[in-house]
Amino acid sequence: MAGAIGNFIEWFDYSIYGFMAVTIAGVFFPSDDPTAGLLATFGVFALPVITRPLGGVVFARFGDRIGRKRTLALVLILMSLSTGAIGLIPSYAAIGVAAPVLLVIARIVQGFSAGGEYAGGAALIAESVPARRRGMMVSLMPASTGFGLLAGSLFAFALTSSLTDAQMESWGWRVGFLIAIPMGMVGLYIRLRLEETAAFQEIAESDDVAGSPVRETLQAQWANVLKVAGIALGQTVCYYVVLVYTPTFLRTELDYSESDALLTTSLAIAAYVLTIPVAGRLSDRLGRKPPLFVGSVAMLVFVFPTFLLFDGGNLAVIGVLQALVGGLALGCYTGPLVCVWVELFPTRVRYTGVSLGFNLSVIASVSSPFVLTWLISRTGSDLMPAWYVAAAVAVSFLTLFVLPETAPAKGGHDHITPASQQQPDSASRTERDAPRSGLLRP
Template structure:
């Protein structure tokens, strides 16, 4: 394969927009419900666990929050096989149904005071299914958008996938803030926290309608017509593209850990360690998330012109430089400065890194194993990041140091920065082979994709 290889039919602007919305909508729903759980962690701990030991209850809540560590990689493997065998569209529809039902079920579980230990057991089951379905969402949505985007706009259009993550998180943050403002603590604990989870049902129906109206991507349809669909996508991915799977894990680690710590865990940190009110802790994070959402598509757009790696280098260095001052100053700062610090590291630096990140993942793999390659690499990184709230709550309790979140983020981002030096530039604008082609799979060999060899 050469850099002049034909790209095949160019997707229409309308098709690209529809695919971008369809890919992002499920991700939005997933992260809206995930964020509700994270932002309502203190309340949920009192609802589902024994309140006699608040720290133990909070640890148990974050332990349940981290359950996708077990089920998400498994779901990623299962759904990636479907996605590379039967197509992106049908697989993503199944994923959305499971995710919506499991999320809504959390809002229906009675409290610990009502049914005792059965309450946390049901919560665990719901989180297991939720994590399993989430394992297939991100990689499939990214592949769907990328394969429906023109090469010159791919970085920008795919960037709406991680931006929708921020949108879901922002919506969850604003929703949680509004509930905390509108309801007294007793009503919030009694029934108010359930509303966000129950909204998963109508949101899921809307998302399912959008996804079912899509056409399968041209790239995957061509594989089917050529009888070139991978018979064992997982085995082929590991055997021929294992190095790029590890690259995806490496560059994803810093992003996912910083995301969870700065934009998901920090509201709990402000409440439990620094005694801020729920509304105060949520408003600073909401401002940072808004900056993150706006920065991502800007960075994705720029990456289409100057390449993916420069933006990721700038973002990772920014996170390394800012993270320690952020958590050093937060305990002695007012809300205004806390918001500025969160915006700097979690909004701008993280956003610059994230903008071209997901597009880089999909460009490292050929069409026939793209879903599997991205899913494996990303879900390995999620193992470390989803566990962050649980690990940090425990570390702070044991060490008494408020700098533990900074240490955790610094190590993860340093690993990502080191991985970046091994990464090829994948943007077509910088001379890389364009991998989103109907025929790319037929000539793919070795553990480095053709784009990586360019």
């Protein structure tokens, strides 16, 4: 819960912003050209392209020097306050150009704080669970992303179904952002009650903490950083395009109602959330790479039929197609993905390594709604989202061939479990499981 709650808050409010982009465009960027207003809205949405990687570097340094617990508490405070602030900004009609300026500032702080959330939460979970169940437990981190997106989607659906357009533009869109403040207080309480992870405590007690985590990572772990970025690219782009951008695409390009677009997307997100822990558990038994290969191939197979049949298809067909590519295929790929990231790096630079690699992929993914809105307006092709996803997934698929198997059960080197708690390779399964059952002590 401590590792995932900040991620849930981040994606709940990211999804509110993405799903209500058309309403927000009218509030902050009034224009006679709807496309221009939407581009401005998605331009602000894409600000993490700059601020998130910077925040990732800053907070990763803290996380690998002072520990996971205190860093994640600071991240959550900044994220909750900046997200809640968005819901308090007056409209353009009330204060003029100051409104979009304040929105930009809030998004900068929000993106900066979010840069330290994902890697830290993943490291916290991975360093706190048994190695034989690590794949399933760490998969709850990306599952919380989908759960936050699903909650935001259902919340937006409930608002748009129960409020008039005038009510939505006046105050309805603000509610989702303001909820971040009480949720953040709950998350902060949980995180402050944690103990530091055993893996970090071990290197701290032995005075083996990295003096300059970023420099050390770039010098000794640059290949693993590129591998994380490579395998993350397809997942992050598909996630943003199919599960965040698609409701806007269905509304603005194919003239579906807002409630219909949110409903089909919510079903796809539900399939995504349910598939992730199943794939994570399978990766504990079969290894991390088999679900990654299956998921990437499935995304490549389904993405073009999905966008081809969006135009003119009935709502049930659209829901099934979204669930296939954005639910089952993406969920299968995502299940073991984050666990692979944390297993690639040693404890002293784990936070930094994962943060650098993941945030590199964010550059292409967070900007995708803006890029696709512009590309479709220039080319007139409704297949642009499919080409964009396919190109990113192809990069990830090729990266898998140079990725080592990281699951300890399949011969991967266990960088995470403290040396004092690792059993010899010759130990039997009973001996390995015994400390947890109380039969033996480490």
